Each structure stands twice: as C-alpha cells, then as structure tokens.
Amino acid sequence: xxxxxxxxxxxxxxxxxxxxxxxxxxxxxxxxxxxxxxxxxxxxxxxxxxxxxxxxxxxxxxxxxxxxxxxxxxxxxxxxxxxxxxxxxxxxxxxxxxxxxxxxxxxxxxxxxxxxxxxxxxxxxxxxxxxxxxxxxxxxxxxxxxxxxxxxxxxxxxxxxxxxxxxxxxxxxxxxxxxxxxxxxxxxxxxxxxxxxxxxxxxxxxxxxxxxxxxxxxxxxxxxxxxxxxxxxxxxxxxxxxxxxxxxxxxxxxxxxxxxxxxxxxxxxxxxxxxxxxxxxxxxxxxxxxxxxxxxxxxxxxxxxxxxxxxxxxxxxxxxxxxxxxxxxxxxxxxxxxxxxxxxxxxxxxxxxxxxxxxxxxxxxxxxxxxxxxxxxxxxxxxxxxxxxxxxxxxxxxxxxxxxxxxxxxxxxxxxxxxxxxxxxxxxxxxxxxxxxxxxxxxxxxxxxxxxxxxxxxxxxxxxxxxxxxxxxxxxxxxxxxxxxxxxxxxxxxxxxxxxxxxxxxxxxxxxxxxxxxxxxxxxxxxxxxxxxxxxxxxxxxxxxxxxxxxxxxxxxxxxxxxxxxxxxxxxxxxxxxxxxxxxxxxxxxxxxxxxxxxxxxxxxxxxxxxxxxxxxxxxxxxxxxxxxxxxxxxxxxxxxxxxxxxxxxxxxxxxxxxxxxxxxxxxxxxxxxxxxxxxxxxxxxxxxxxxxxxxxxxxxxxxxxxxxxxxxxxxxxxxxxxxxxxxxxxxxxxxxxxxxxxxxxxxxxxxxxxxxxxxxxxxxxxxxxxxxxxxxxxxxxxxxxxxx
Numbered sequence: 001x002x003x004x005x006x007x008x009x010x011x012x013x014x015x016x017x018x019x020x021x022x023x024x025x026x027x028x029x030x031x032x033x034x035x036x037x038x039x040x041x042x043x044x045x046x047x048x049x050x051x052x053x054x055x056x057x058x059x060x061x062x063x064x065x066x067x068x069x070x071x072x073x074x075x076x077x078x079x080x081x082x083x084x085x086x087x088x089x090x091x092x093x094x095x096x097x098x099x100x101x102x103x104x105x106x107x108x109x110x111x112x113x114x115x116x117x118x119x120x121x122x123x124x125x126x127x128x129x130x131x132x133x134x135x136x137x138x139x140x141x142x143x144x145x146x147x148x149x150x151x152x153x154x155x156x157x158x159x160x161x162x163x164x165x166x167x168x169x170x171x172x173x174x175x176x177x178x179x180x181x182x183x184x185x186x187x188x189x190x191x192x193x194x195x196x197x198x199x200x201x202x203x204x205x206x207x208x209x210x211x212x213x214x215x216x217x218x219x220x221x222x223x224x225x226x227x228x229x230x231x232x233x234x235x236x237x238x239x240x241x242x243x244x245x246x247x248x249x250x251x252x253x254x255x256x257x258x259x260x261x262x263x264x265x266x267x268x269x270x271x272x273x274x275x276x277x278x279x280x281x282x283x284x285x286x287x288x289x290x291x292x293x294x295x296x297x298x299x300x301x302x303x304x305x306x307x308x309x310x311x312x313x314x315x316x317x318x319x320x321x322x323x324x325x326x327x328x329x330x331x332x333x334x335x336x337x338x339x340x341x342x343x344x345x346x347x348x349x350x351x352x353x354x355x356x357x358x359x360x361x362x363x364x365x366x367x368x369x370x371x372x373x374x375x376x377x378x379x380x381x382x383x384x385x386x387x388x389x390x391x392x393x394x395x396x397x398x399x400x401x402x403x404x405x406x407x408x409x410x411x412x413x414x415x416x417x418x419x420x421x422x423x424x425x426x427x428x429x430x431x432x433x434x435x436x437x438x439x440x441x442x443x444x445x446x447x448x449x450x451x452x453x454x455x456x457x458x459x460x461x462x463x464x465x466x467x468x469x470x471x472x473x474x475x476x477x478x479x480x481x482x483x484x485x486x487x488x489x490x491x492x493x494x495x496x497x498x499x500x501x502x503x504x505x506x507x508x509x510x511x512x513x514x515x516x517x518x519x520x521x522x523x524x525x526x527x528x529x530x531x532x533x534x535x536x537x538x539x540x541x542x543x544x545x546x547x548x549x550x551x552x553x554x555x556x557x558x559x560x561x562x563x564x565x566x567x568x569x570x571x572x573x574x575x576x577x578x579x580x581x582x583x584x585x586x587x588x589x590x591x592x593x594x595x596x597x598x599x600x601x602x603x604x605x606x607x608x609x610x611x612x613x614x615x616x617x618x619x620x621x622x623x624x625x626x627x628x629x630x631x632x633x634x635x636x637x638x639x640x641x642x643x644x645x646x647x648x649x650x651x652x653x654x655x656x657x658x659x660x661x662x663x664x665x666x667x668x669x670x671x672x673x674x675x676x677x678x679x680x681x682x683x684x685x686x687x688x689x690x691x692x693x694x695x696x697x698x699x700x701x702x703x704x705x706x707x708x709x710x711x712x713x714x715x716x717x718x719x720x721x722x723x724x725x726x727x728x729x730x731x732x733x734x735x736x737x738x739x740x741x742x743x744x745x746x747x748x749x750x751x752x753x754x755x756x757x758x759x760x761x762x763x764x765x766x767x768x769x770x771x772x773x774x775x776x777x778x779x780x781x782x783x784x785x786x787x788x789x
Contacts, residue, residue, distance in 0.1 A: 017065055034047045042064065046098065115403070137193050141190070198211075202373040202375065237347065266319065266343075286317065286319060297314055318386065350365065354445060393740065411517065419472070420432055504532030508727050565626065579629070582679055708739050736752065
C-alpha cells in the first residue's frame with residue numbers, strides 16, 4: 001500500500017484565491033502582465049481594475065498559485081509599484097481559462113495615480129522607423145511610458161477619465177487597445193497620427209499646421225536665436241539655443257530672471273558626457289524613467305553660453321522625455337536646415353508666476369517672451385514642473401520633486417484621518433493623506449503672487465476631488481504671516497475645522513522621519529535653513545532638535561550663535577548687510593577694507609551701521625543660510641542676490657574648486673555653536689591674500705566639524721543613536737557629505753533625504769505627519785526652548 005506524501009498532496013491541491021493589489025497598477029500594463037503570467041502557469045480566473053487597484057481571482061494547483069504570487073512581485077512591469085497584496089481563499093469553481101474583465105467601482109476607495117514617465121525604447125524605435133505607422137508621431141506612447149498624472153481627471157484610470165477622452169481611437173488603435181497580447185493593451189493615452197492629438201505652431205497670429213511644417217519652423221527659430229514656447233507634459237517650456245549667448249541673454253531679460261541658472265536639454269547621454277563629468281550613479285539618475293534635471297559638474301571649454309549658469313560650476317541637465325523633445329533634435333526628412341544641438345529648457349512663466357498650462361494662458365502670459373509658440377490640442381489636467389535632483393554619496397538627493405515622482409505617495413506607518421498640510425511660503429508643495437498614504441503635490445513654487453495662490457488653491461481642490469476626500473485636519477506653518485497659513489485659517493473657518501500649526505523646523509525633522517518610515521524613532525535633527533519661525537517667536541535657521549520617540553515632542557537642544565539681520569527681509573536679499581552684522585558680532589572693528597563694506601553705498605552703509613548700533617529695524621536669527629550669505633560677502637563672492645540662496649550656492653561652487661582648503665577654527669559654548677572665531681580667521685585670510693576658494697572650503701569644513709561635534713555631544717547626552725540632516729542648507733552637498741561622514745565616523749546612524757527635498761518643498765510631508773500625530777493625541781503648546789508644555 002502506497003502512502004501519499006502530505007507535502008505533495010498539499011502542493012497539488014486545487015485552490016482559488018482572491019487577491020487585491022494596491023499600488024501603481026493601473027495604466028502600466030499590469031493586467032496584461034497578470035493574464036500572461038496566469039496563462040504561463042496554466043491557471044484560470046480573471047482580473048480587472050477597481051477604485052483600489054487591481055482585483056483578481058486565480059485558480060489552480062496550490063504550488064502554482066504560490067509561484068504566481070512570488071512572480072507577481074518579482075516580474076511586475078517596470079512602472080508598476082505594488083504597495084500591498086492581500087489574499088483570501090475562495091471555493092474553487094473549476095475555471096481553467098484566464099480573462100480580463102471590466103472595471104468595477106468601489107465606494108469610498110481610490111487607487112494610486114501613476115506619474116508621467118519618459119518615452120520608452122520600444123516607442124522610440126517606432127518614432128524613428130519610417131515603416132511604422134507612428135513614425136515621427138509627437139505623442140507615441142504605450143503602457144510602459146508617456147503621460148499619466150498630467151492627463152488624469154478622475155479614477156479609476158480609464159480613457160474617459162483622461163484628457164484623451166476627446167480623441168476617439170481609430171480602428172487600428174482600438175484593435176491594439178483591446179488586444180491583451182499587445183504592448184498598448186488598455187494604454188489609456190494610446191494614439192497615432194490618424195486619431196490625434198496634433199501639434200501646431202503660432203507666430204504673429206499665423207497658425208502653422210502639419211508636424212513637419214511645425215518642426216521646421218521651431219528648429220529654424222531656435223537655430224536663428226529666437227525663443228520658443230513649447231507645450232510639454234505638465235506645462236509650457238521656454239526654449240532657446242544654449243550655445244547662443246545673445247538668445248540666452250534675451251531670455252533672461254524677457255523672463256526677468258537675471259542670474260538663476262537655466263536647465264539644459266541634451267539629445268543623448270553622449271552629448272551630456274561632452275558637457276559634464278558624470279559618475280555611474282549620476283548617469284543612472286539622468287536616464288531613469290522619471291528623467292529629472294540632474295546637477296552635474298560642468299567641463300571647461302564647452303560651447304554652452306556663460307549666461308546659462310553664471311557663477312556656478314555645474315549644469316542642470318536633462319534628456320528628452322517626450323517624443324516631441326526627441327523630434328526637436330532630429331532632422332526633418334526632406335529638409336536640410338540646421339538642427340539644435342543643445343537647448344535651454346526652462347519653465348514657461350514669468351519669474352514668480354505659476355507655470356502656464358493652457359494654450360490661451362500661454363498666449364496671454366508668454367507673449368512678451370516667446371517669438372514662436374508650439375502647442376498641441378491635448379489639455380493638461382495639472383501643472384507639473386520638471387524635477388531636479390543631485391547625487392551625493394551615490395544616492396539621489398531630491399531638490400524639486402515633481403514630474404516623474406509626483407504624485408507617488410510616501411507610505412505611512414499606520415492609517416489615520418484625512419490631513420491636508422499646506423506647506424511653506426517658498427518652494428511650496430502641499431500634502432494630502434488618505435488611509436496610510438501621504439500624497440505630496442507637485443512643486444508649486446513661491447506663494448508671493450495672487451496667481452500663485454490661486455494655482456495652489458486649484459491644485460488642492462483637484463487633489464482632494466481626485467481622491468474623493470475632505471480634509472479632517474488642516475496643518476500650516478506657525479508663522480502668522482505666511483500666505484499658506486492665512487489660507488489655512490480661511491479654509492478651516494469655512495469648513496468648521498480647527499487649524500493645527502507646526503513649528504517650521506520641527507516639521508522639517510518630521511518630514512525626514514516620515515520619508516524613512518521612522519516616526520517614533522528618537523532622533524537628533526539638525527535643521528539648517530534660511531529663516532523660519534521659531535518656537536520662541538524669533539527667527540530660527542540653525543537648530544538641533546531632539547524629536548521623539550513621541551513625534552510631537554521637540555526639544556531645542558542646540559543652535560548656532562544668533563546675530564542680527566539689519567532691515568529684516570531686505571537683509572535676506574543683501575548678503576553684504578548680513579556680513580556687516582556678523583562682523584560686528586564677531587568684534588571685528590575696522591571693516592572698511594573688506595568687500596561687504598565696499599559693496600554698499602555711503603547712505604546704505606550708514607543706515608546699516610545705525611540699525612546695528614541702535615537695534616532698530618533688526619531681528620536676531622540663528623540662520624545657517626544667512627551665515628553662508630555673510631561668508632560669501634566677506635569673500636567677495638556675492639553682495640546682493642536675485643534668487644533664493646544665490647550667494648550660498650555660488651560659495652559652494654567656489655569651495656569645490658579649492659586646491660588647498662584652509663583650516664579654520666570653531667568653538668562650542670554649551671549648547672551653542674559659536675562661529676565668531678571662524679569668521680575672524682576668515683577675515684584674516686582675506687587680508688592675507690589667501691585664495692578665496694581655499695577660504696570658502698575652509699568655512700564649509702569648519703561649520704561641518706563644529707556641527708558634528710555639537711551634535712555628537714548632544715546625541716550622546718540624550719542617549720540618541722540616530723541623527724538626521726534636514727532643511728534647505730543641506731542642498732549644499734559639500735556641507736552635507738562632510739557632516740554625514742564625520743557623524744558616521746563618530747558611530748551614529750545618519751538620515752538624509754531621499755524621497756522629498758530637504759528644503760521647504762518637503763515641509764508639507766512633515767506637517768502632515770505631525771497633523772496625524774495631533775489627531776491621535778494633540779500637539780501641546782511649546783515654550784521658548786521648543787519643549788511642549
């Protein structure tokens with residue numbers, strides 16, 4: 001008599017399982033993948049979309065079902081992100097075939113919206129193949145690439161709920177769309193030259209139609225020095241020849257952007273290699289599906305116009321990410337005119353205004369900038385700027401999180417109520433939580449204009465509608481003058497909610513913890529930024545905060561020595577003023593020979609001296625960002641700025657060029673890092689004629705060493721083993737890498753940003769995390785040291 005092996009019997013047992021897959025699983029070829037995998041394993045059942053993600057029932061041998069479950073994750077399509085897979089046994093039905101069924105609606109549930117991604121290699125081959133029916137079609141895409149977030153108007157993600165709804169599919173596209181074996185099966189933006197969308201151009205009221213005619217016009221305009229407004233995925237770009245100094249100068253003048261660096265677009269990696277030095281990690285970032293702008297070290301002697309990135313040693317470079325971008329660099333068949341080699345590609349707006357997305361809006365707002373408009377007839381559902389990243393320590397450091405990343409959520413440790421966090425005043429994003437997800441908006445910019453605030457409000461309305469939620473908790477920065485704080489107050493009054501306010505630097509640390517899934521970890525957070533509202537109602541910006549294990553508890557354990565800002569906000573725009581204040585605080589008497597004193601006229605100098613003597617018109621700050629401004633002015637780098645952090649950015653670039661960094665001292669006075677001796681020796685170096693680059697590098701290293709020593713002492717005293725680096729100053733990779741290495745050598749775990757920016761673009765995530773904590777226990781008032789009462 002043969003006894004059956006229990007393990008074999010269990011493996012051969014016929015089972016049916018119902019799986020719910022949550023994550024980015026719609027519009028990315030996930031259902032065809034599931035169907036193919038099931039058929040490959042000889043399994044029956046069905047799958048379909050609903051408002052939570054993808055549902056499926058799968059039937060067959062238990063061993064094959066287990067294999068299916070493993071490959072569901074390991075072999076998923078490149079754009080799919082599986083956040084959660086649940087499985088429940090069902091009674092077997094004897095089903096042997098596998099099919100894809102219609103979408104279902106599930107009350108109160110929503111799936112995740114995928115981000116826009118760059119054109120894939122398969123679509124590029126079609127774009128370049130004269131025998132393909134999509135040859136040179138400016139909108140070629142498939143389930144693995146193309147527009148997503150910027151065309152979606154509702155969920156679940158089906159064509160009627162996108163801005164492609166107005167373009168009926170031609171028979172050929174409809175056949176591909178309905179064929180489970182086709183790469184374009186249920187690719188919602190599927191299109192071709194027969195069914196649209198279509199590009200067109202406008203110049204002096206004259207419309208140009210036909211793809212070839214449009215591309216000839218735009219290439220001719222760019223190579224002749226004109227500025228062209230080009231409609232992209234998430235808004236308009238302003239484009240010109242990056243090698244033409246006159247074109248770049250005109251763009252700066254018309255856009256009212258005197259010095260802030262422009263981004264470059266190069267046709268391929270080989271072209272970027274000729275412009276910039278590039279590590280393997282930087283190449284990976286450049287060629288990633290998100291196709292961000294990547295900051296790369298510039299090579300000397302390139303053809304790039306000097307005005308593209310004045311005063312800097314880096315270029316922000318991206319590769320083409322839409323078919324239209326690729327066509328801008330490609331010769332038009334039958335036309336032998338010149339083709340652009342390298343483009344300036346910058347946001348389509350006036351400085352301080354929101355990004356233009358609509359054709360009529362662009363005509364109205366960009367008429368004084370662009371000589372030619374290249375448009376198309378597909379609407380943009382939501383504005384989405386280009387993302388910006390740098391690479392440090394072999395990993396990406398996000399500086400602006402937008403296209404290609406938004407609206408992918410950060411996974412929270414536990415579900416909670418719906419929280420709307422409205423972010424900061426500059427580099428604004430807002431954050432909306434739903435269940436255990438935190439959705440940070442795309443980059444919105446500065447809230448200094450009415451148009452920007454209207455764009456913010458419209459974006460909030462769209463995201464809450466898309467997720468079909470109403471905020472139960474609203475969180476804003478503690479600064480009473482922020483436009484976002486005031487908007488939050490009005491919103492709460494209209495919806496009968498209580499506004500929760502979060503201290504600026506506490507929110508920075510909470511943001512870092514939230515993105516790492518470490519809320520509840522005791523951490524010493526080093527929050528270095530420009531200026532933020534402190535718990536003692538002074539201006540902070542150089543803080544060391546002990547946070548956790550209760551995330552609501554933030555103790556200001558240490559800080560930089562404070563100094564006055566003569567003229568307040570005027571000083572922020574005038575590093576020379578800050579330098580004079582810092583020099584006086586450091587007891588450096590006669591400063592007439594130093595660059596900041598010479599940079600100011602007699603009247604302004606007298607006013608600053610009067611303010612510093614009387615204290616009238618001065619506010620004190622611990623700002624690390626302003627300290628960098630002061631050092632930049634002392635070294636003669638920059639005395640007035642035209643964009644945020646210009647002086648500090650140029651100082652960092654100078655430091656990277658140092659041949660022999662000078663060793664400068666630093667001092668600790670209890671809980672305070674005293675920079676006075678550092679500044680005094682910096683002045684001695686200037687007077688002794690030491691190269692400014694060597695002094696700039698020495699300043700970075702001194703601040704890093706002093707910070708690491710103070711942080712190590714404070715963390716050891718508190719029994720904390722993790723130290724986090726956050727705030728806008730940690731966009732400075734020289735400082736970031738120096739402090740990180742020093743702290744790691746001291747035995748600490750060091751957290752840095754990888755998902756959201758360290759600057760105020762990541763602030764809303766921290767606000768949202770604190771809002772959720774508040775909903776579970778409340779945020780007490782804080783005393784003058786930042787300790788909750």
